[in-house]
Amino acid sequence: MILVTAATAPVGRSIVEQLVAAGRPVRALTRDAERAGLPEAVQIAIGDLSDPDSLRAALEGVMSVFLLAVVPGFAPAFLAAAKEAGVRRIVFQSSGAVDDAAAEQPNAIAAFHAELEQEIKASGIAWTFLRLELASANAIQWALDVPGQLKAGDTVRAPYAKAAGSPIHPADFAAVAAAALTSSEHEGAVYRMTGSQSLTHAEQIAAIGTAVGRELRFEEITPAQAAEAMGPYAPAEVLLADWAEHLHRPAPSSGVVEAVTGRPARTFAQWAADHATDFTA
Structure with a gap:
């Protein structure tokens, strides 16, 4: 069991x-x-x-x-x-x-x-x-309630348009977890869990727009405004520091999903398509 x-x-x-x-x-x-x-x-x-x-x-x-x-x-x-x-x-x-x-x-x-x-x-x-990896946790979506913003209109207000992330699809994370749960092969392993692509915040929102068939606008706000807009359980200070760190360098991509499962990790576009209904009323 x-x-x-x-x-x-x-x-x-x-x-x-x-x-x-x-x-x-x-x-x-x-x-x-x-x-x-x-x-x-x-x-x-x-x-x-x-x-x-x-x-x-x-x-x-x-x-x-x-x-x-x-x-x-x-x-x-x-x-x-x-x-x-x-x-x-x-x-x-x-x-x-x-x-x-x-x-x-x-x-x-x-x-x-x-x-x-x-x-x-x-x-x-x-x-x-x-x-x-924090850069792979798709934090902009939940910390700034992107689904809620897009249900209200076509503008996403968030900080650091050029900050890079490598969001991992939950199904890919789950596939690695399932492999580790069912085989002794992975015992004692420490895996860095990332997605396969480094995309800026603005590029991620554009990909969501493609998935839902809407032309979305990214409106950059200051870190202070973002901290105020985040929910009470979001670690604003940690998230903002990570986003600032990835303004001038790509987000990590470890290759763990492919190494463990034997197939390429899903793209962010696939994630957006799979979750398109989350962004509509």
Whole structure:
């Protein structure tokens, strides 16, 4: 049995769907079974990472876990429950900001994930770390609610039109995760998760316009205006620093998706086409 946490988020949902399609037994951890909308073959476990009792039930009979952690302080109870249940493998969505060579991590996001990586290693359970590069997280879409902006009109207001990103398609991330969940080949590996193309913010918005059949306008705003416009859970300072860093150099492309799956990573244009309905009323 494979347990997928954050199973209704884009990556988690795609992991579940790909595992089911491959005939693998899957259990999804979710707070609301009625609204999960997952395939019928999936077992539903009600709970979350902050509830040790729900974790024990969710982990029963589980061999591999996909872990996306957003709850500070959950790790000791989770790892203890995982060991007790006989979990053999954890595939952890970590952060590309983690610096293995640094005496001190560069920011709070890196520190949070670096600490979790060390706790997972210390548990004795086999692990694979999928470090999502910030430049590949498609952050402009969620931090500045691009879908919401485009439902209101044809203008996207965002900072740094020339900042480069390499957004990774959730299905590609999920394919690498599924491979690591189902094979010992990837145990002990640290993968830098990126998309295949370096595109500026303006180029990304133009690609979305092509996908939805609209001519979109990118209106550049200042970093201060962007910080004010971002949602309360967006790490504005970290995002703005990363975007500024990629104003004059391309975003990373690691080639991990192709190396692990044997096929090229999906393009940003494919992502935009797959999500075209997100940008319309």
